[in-house]
Amino acid sequence: MSEWKRGCQIATDMAWGKCNTKSDVQPLAYDDVREHTDLGSQHAILATHQAAQAITGCIDQKAKGKKVSKPTFTAPTVKYDTRTMTLFDDDTVSLSTTESRVRCDLALPDADNGYQRQYLDSDEWSVTESTLTARDGDYFLHISFRRPKNDTERNTAEDGTVLGVDLGIENLAVTSTASFVSGRELTHDLREFEKVRAGLQQTGTRSAHRTLEQSSGRELRYVRDVLHRASNAIVDEALRYECDVIAFEDLSHIRDRTGASWGHRWAFRTLYEQVEYKAEAEGISVKQVGSAYTSKRCAECGFTADENRATRNDFQCVKCESEANADYNAAKNIGMRYVRRGQQSSRRTGNSQLALKSGTVTPSGGFTAHPEGFEAEFMDKPHPPRANPSG
Known part of the structure; x- marks a missing residue:
């Protein structure tokens, strides 16, 4: 503690x-x-x-x-979540400590109909964050539960708020709410590991092979940790803006991305998978949409042209003259593409909107300001590059 x-x-x-x-x-x-x-x-x-x-x-x-x-x-408290605490059917709990995992007995009321049982024994409720408290030599675990929304409570894909996410090299991930996850350090380390691997593979000795395996293991652990924090940041952003859907571009086209190494393509897929299982645990759907022209289309007026990409990082529409970070512009296009797809579904009753930093917007241009009163959309700017990607 x-x-x-x-x-x-x-x-x-x-x-x-x-x-x-x-x-x-x-x-x-x-x-x-x-x-x-x-x-x-x-x-x-x-x-x-x-x-x-x-x-x-x-x-x-x-x-x-x-x-x-x-x-x-x-x-004297410690927070736990589903990755640091596990409940078992035999009324024991496994808790992460600074040294290892410890398994403890839960002291529950003898009566089977105690109020705790309706949550512990129910498939409708799942454990979320919990708090361990020390008091007078004893430990008390305050377990929190969440019940997923049912069909009548949950917005459908066509009737919810969508968070658009663009993946890239300079910025590992950018959301339509202007949250930037820097990718510079990840890119640098992937390149360094590639150099080390290439040199060791040329050596070809048994010792070099062992070193190669160790190097690959270190790379994998590092990248997974970076992606773990980045995926948490994306899901946190979706929760913050009460989104029902997180929309990514179609990952099958990532291989065509300029500067995307094999390591980057693997990282993008892994990040998507991590976001998918973490978001679904929160009742948020994760989808993919076509990526065609999302980097060249103006999110403000819809004009699409190669000339809109003034530089790799800057987007400047030659028609309406709006300016934005290129990845941020793409994230809004990706999110809006999913919103429009809902309107074009067989139901044709879509009432979804795109989450922005300043509020939400519909395909028809209807805007609702965010209740927290964030600054206007045209003021959204990327955060300074961060030493470690997260969100």
Whole structure:
């Protein structure tokens, strides 16, 4: 618990006065939390999320005219999620610690009809984030459950909010809500690993073969960790904007992307798969749409031309003269393509909209401002490049 509190404090100290969303605090503080605590990778992520939640709470209190100060973490608690905690049918629970997993007995009421049983024994409810608390020498696990929306509660693909996502080299992922996940360090390390592998393969000795296997293992672990954090950031963004669908471009065309190595193509597929299973656990669908002309089409007026791509990173429509980051423009096109597909379905009753940073927009141009009052859409700009991709 001391390591958890230290991790939360490190993340808070780094983010205080700078940012307050999970997708911003995580890439800012994750590496420092990992370096200066004994927390595992997932608990380090949860610590940054706890810091983001605490800072957001301060912002909310300040908006109500109350005095606030930087949060400090003294409570003897630790957060757990489905990747750090497992419940078993024999009334035991497995919890991640700084050293290993420990399996503990759950002290539940003797009566089979205790209120806990309706959640533990029901297929309708699933475990979400939970909190372990130490009190007077005992440990209390406060388990949270979620029930997925039923058919009448859930928006259909044709009647929901869509988050568009563009994948690339310079930016690993960009969303239609202007969340940028930098891909520079991933690109650099993939190239370095390729150089090492090429040299070792030329050597051909038994020792070189062992070194090659070790190098490949390190690469795989690093890339999966980067993608794990990036996929969390994308799902967090979808939850933040209450999206029902996350739309990606058709991954079968990724091989044609300029500068996309085999490593990048594998990374894109893996990222999609991670987002898919994490999003579906939250009741969010993940879909693919055709990618034709999404990089050349103006998301504002619809004009499509090669000349719209002034540079690799900049989009400038030669017709309406609107300007945007090229990946951000593509993300909005991808999301809107899925929205339009819903309107063209056999139901023809689609009432979906695209999630933007400033609100939501329909194909007909109808705009609804986001309740949090984000700045106008034309002010959306990418975040500065980050040392480690996350979101």
